[in-house]
Amino acid sequence: APNSESTRPGKRENVLSDIILAVMANDDENRWFRKLSKFLVDRPRAMTRFVNLYMISRSIAKRKLGEKPMSLTFQKKLMKSGLLFESWPYRMSWIVQIIEDVLEEEASEKQLGKYLIGMKMDAIARQDQKERDDSYFYHAGESLTSVIRKCFGTSHNPGETMGHIMSRVSLFEFYDKISRALMYSPPKAREHISRDGDPQMFEQLLLEFDENLEDMLLLSDFIPFDFEEPGRKDPSIMPFIFNLHRHIVERASKDIESIVIHVEDIGIYAECGDESNDTIGVESEVGIGKKWKITYEDKALYFRKKESQQTSLNSNGNIL
Numbered sequence: 001a002p003n004s005e006s007t008r009p010g011k012r013e014n015v016l017s018d019i020i021l022a023v024m025a026n027d028d029e030n031r032w033f034r035k036l037s038k039f040l041v042d043r044p045r046a047m048t049r050f051v052n053l054y055m056i057s058r059s060i061a062k063r064k065l066g067e068k069p070m071s072l073t074f075q076k077k078l079m080k081s082g083l084l085f086e087s088w089p090y091r092m093s094w095i096v097q098i099i100e101d102v103l104e105e106e107a108s109e110k111q112l113g114k115y116l117i118g119m120k121m122d123a124i125a126r127q128d129q130k131e132r133d134d135s136y137f138y139h140a141g142e143s144l145t146s147v148i149r150k151c152f153g154t155s156h157n158p159g160e161t162m163g164h165i166m167s168r169v170s171l172f173e174f175y176d177k178i179s180r181a182l183m184y185s186p187p188k189a190r191e192h193i194s195r196d197g198d199p200q201m202f203e204q205l206l207l208e209f210d211e212n213l214e215d216m217l218l219l220s221d222f223i224p225f226d227f228e229e230p231g232r233k234d235p236s237i238m239p240f241i242f243n244l245h246r247h248i249v250e251r252a253s254k255d256i257e258s259i260v261i262h263v264e265d266i267g268i269y270a271e272c273g274d275e276s277n278d279t280i281g282v283e284s285e286v287g288i289g290k291k292w293k294i295t296y297e298d299k300a301l302y303f304r305k306k307e308s309q310q311t312s313l314n315s316n317g318n319i320l
Helices: 009-024 027-040 044-064 072-087 089-118 123-134 144-152 162-166 171-182 189-193 199-207 246-257 299-315
Strands: 259-265 280-283 291-298
Touching: 027 044, 027 072, 027 199, 044 072, 072 089, 072 199, 089 144, 089 162, 089 171, 089 189, 089 246, 144 162, 144 171, 144 259, 144 291, 171 199, 171 291, 246 259, 259 299, 291 299
Parallel strands: none
Antiparallel strands: 259 291, 280 291
């Protein structure tokens, strides 16, 4: 019969997924697929696409990594990452773009440091340079590297690299403390976010892990290939993600560039704001119980406000 259970589209898609899994996936992957299928409930076509994307990613990873065997942990993370990019493209685009921007900023800071050292300035010249940096009128808020250090750095290792910090910070922590606030900065943020899947399911997937595999997703799993540090147990996942929405990532990059970020020390206790207030309180490991509040404002408005303040000071005869 045309309307029989076996001919319904959803039923056919489920059967197709079962066939793909039986033929192409090993026992571990079959178990993971079925466990993660709850994040695609009532979306059989999305499940089929998810399975196909993973199979492609796994195949490319095997070819690119050569003889080095892929660990089960890497494969499980690769599977979860594909699902995250498929169902929550806006949230994931902001996360990976901030990660890339942070690493690029750190590289620029290192290059500038080498340049200043190469200038062989004496103590007086260095002090003059520092005073110029501190008094720079148009300095705009916090750098992303500073935000990361304040939120996740440690007092016993203040010079820790971004790569090392990212190797111990989970994707959930980063989303919860930083990107969840900043992703609301664009004027049409709520419209874009509405196209993502269920936000609670997103957080559940970020927190999903197998104790035997230790497969909690970390920031270091999403480091661009060019920034990978030697000695990693497993490679970055990013070169093997093929459902990354480039136009959303590019838009996130422009949106991040258009805001000024402020990080305020709000003491031992403070209530966390929600997204509607454009602020969020975060706990830092630098100091017991210390909390930081992240806020942002439009960069153009920020500079106009600065200019207005400067004009006001000059009109009163107080020239900086």
